[in-house]
Amino acid sequence: MILPIVQYGHPALRQKGARIEKITPEIRSLVADMFDTMYAAAGIGLAAQQVGRALQLTVLDVRGVKDRPSTLEKNGSPVEVAEAMPLVLINPVLRSFGDLVAGPEGCLSFPEIYEEITRPASVEVTALDAQGVPVQFIAGGLLGRAIQHEVDHVNGILFIDRMPLTAKRALKQELDALQQRTKESLAGGGGR
Numbered sequence: 001m002i003l004p005i006v007q008y009g010h011p012a013l014r015q016k017g018a019r020i021e022k023i024t025p026e027i028r029s030l031v032a033d034m035f036d037t038m039y040a041a042a043g044i045g046l047a048a049q050q051v052g053r054a055l056q057l058t059v060l061d062v063r064g065v066k067d068r069p070s071t072l073e074k075n076g077s078p079v080e081v082a083e084a085m086p087l088v089l090i091n092p093v094l095r096s097f098g099d100l101v102a103g104p105e106g107c108l109s110f111p112e113i114y115e116e117i118t119r120p121a122s123v124e125v126t127a128l129d130a131q132g133v134p135v136q137f138i139a140g141g142l143l144g145r146a147i148q149h150e151v152d153h154v155n156g157i158l159f160i161d162r163m164p165l166t167a168k169r170a171l172k173q174e175l176d177a178l179q180q181r182t183k184e185s186l187a188g189g190g191g192r
């Protein structure tokens with residue numbers, strides 16, 4: 001089922017997600033709905049906050065992007081990225097490392113806003129998978145960036161928080177207008 005994606009100004013986007021202690025049927029169903037929603041929006045990652053749920057849960061799939069490579073390593077050996085997709089991360093914890101790299105980012109909660117964001121090149125991920133099994137791996141390239149973006153979301157952090165001040169200033173009017181539209185639609189009882 002495709003869920004409405006909440007936009008900037010919705011309070012859920014600023015909530016740190018609660019840990020998921022048990023993979024209940026409700027969580028499985030939410031994961032399936034989040035994938036439906038992400039694919040319908042042509043996104044590569046979606047956090048629970050973006051469908052209005054403050055949980056430590058995100059889904060990703062970078063297979064649709066051909067022009068920006070990703071890397072993945074498990075137990076010290078490279079793994080085919082496509083084989084690890086789609087990816088569900090529950091209660092994710094990151095340790096980022098490597099050089100800082102700038103790259104373009106967008107966000108499904110900020111339609112038509114794109115900006116260069118600087119992040120560490122690589123990230124070690126510790127999480128539970130969709131079955132509640134502990135997983136650990138190292139991701140780089142686009143996947144490393146997408147995971148950092150999504151894990152920020154589950155902690156209530158948004159990519160505008162990572163923008164250089166000059167970029168954020170240049171976008172101020174657009175951001176204020178988006179926030180205002182979201183607040184008006186919430187006040188109007190539209191259900192989003």
Ligand code: ZN
Nearest residue numbers: 106107108109
């Ligand atoms: Zn996002």
